[in-house]
Amino acid sequence: MAAQETQRVALVTGAGRGIGRATALALAREGYSLCLAARSFDEMEETRRLSGLAPARSLIVLIDLADEDGPRMLFDAALEHFGRIDVLVNNAGGAPPRTPLIKTGAPAQDRILAVNLRAPIALTRLAAARMVKAGGGAIVNIASAAARNAAAGEAVYAAAKAGLAAFSRAAFAELRSSGVKLAVISPGLVDTALIPHNKHLDRALMLSAEDVAEAVMAVLRAPARVCPVEIVLEPQRNPERAR
Numbered sequence: 001m002a003a004q005e006t007q008r009v010a011l012v013t014g015a016g017r018g019i020g021r022a023t024a025l026a027l028a029r030e031g032y033s034l035c036l037a038a039r040s041f042d043e044m045e046e047t048r049r050l051s052g053l054a055p056a057r058s059l060i061v062l063i064d065l066a067d068e069d070g071p072r073m074l075f076d077a078a079l080e081h082f083g084r085i086d087v088l089v090n091n092a093g094g095a096p097p098r099t100p101l102i103k104t105g106a107p108a109q110d111r112i113l114a115v116n117l118r119a120p121i122a123l124t125r126l127a128a129a130r131m132v133k134a135g136g137g138a139i140v141n142i143a144s145a146a147a148r149n150a151a152a153g154e155a156v157y158a159a160a161k162a163g164l165a166a167f168s169r170a171a172f173a174e175l176r177s178s179g180v181k182l183a184v185i186s187p188g189l190v191d192t193a194l195i196p197h198n199k200h201l202d203r204a205l206m207l208s209a210e211d212v213a214e215a216v217m218a219v220l221r222a223p224a225r226v227c228p229v230e231i232v233l234e235p236q237r238n239p240e241r242a243r
């Protein structure tokens with residue numbers, strides 16, 4: 001139990017696939033114990049298997065973060081199991097297939113805002129309170145380049161991600177002197193299941209989930225006197241990668 005108490009703990013939402021899985025695995029390689037959260041148990045079980053962590057060091061929480069009580073229930077479950085949270089990665093998110101604004105109903109609108117904005121704000125609030133008391137920690141929010149360059153049919157998603165970026169910068173201003181890092185990462189297109197296959201999209205030119213995970217790890221590795229508050233990640237065209 002003593003060893004467990006000194007282990008650093010990371011809570012990663014949307015840890016069943018894509019960016020969340022890649023980030024969880026990168027954290028496990030750095031020695032973190034993991035709290036994995038999403039709605040699909042089998043995908044998280046696979047993330048856990050790939051991490052090589054025993055169940056005592058890798059809690060799976062089945063949760064729908066669109067539910068109002070979801071963030072609180074998740075946070076309480078993680079704290080009850082581990083007794084501490086050193087890193088929070090608010091990654092769960094996404095949107096249904098592109099839908100024109102005038103055809104988007106109120107329930108769909110609320111759901112997009114709940115998952116991509118309300119839940120990360122709530123989890124940041126809960127984790128920050130705990131981390132400030134503990135004298136350190138890190139919170140990384142995954143927004144999107146869509147906040148600035150959204151395509152038609154993504155207006156609500158873009159608003160949620162722009163809100164998350166604005167929230168993160170403002171919350172950092174409050175946390176600056178606490179020792180708690182708070183960063184927002186805004187990736188361009190990432191080759192994950194979120195992006196439907198489409199002959200007009202060359203997936204070889206997208207970021208990989210591991211690229212985003214590496215940016216999360218760069219925030220954690222930054223010196224104590226530095227916080228990379230906002231990171232925009234765009235794929236770089238590499239002639240050697242081009243087909």
Ligand SMILES: NC(=O)c1ccc[n+]([C@@H]2O[C@H](COP(=O)([O-])OP(=O)(O)OC[C@H]3O[C@@H](n4cnc5c(N)ncnc54)[C@H](OP(=O)(O)O)[C@@H]3O)[C@@H](O)[C@H]2O)c1
Nearest residue numbers: 014016018019038039040065092093094144189190192194
């Ligand atoms: N792929 C891109 O091009 C791209 C670009 C910029 C930003 N992003 C952002 O990066 C983050 C990860 O995206 P990704 O590309 O890795 O997508 P993904 O492969 O679809 O993974 C999304 C993860 O979030 C979980 N999730 C979704 N809705 C949830 C809910 N209501 N409650 C709990 N968990 C939920 C999913 O699990 P369940 O479905 O099992 O719940 C899954 O584990 C998202 O916030 C996305 O907006 C993606």
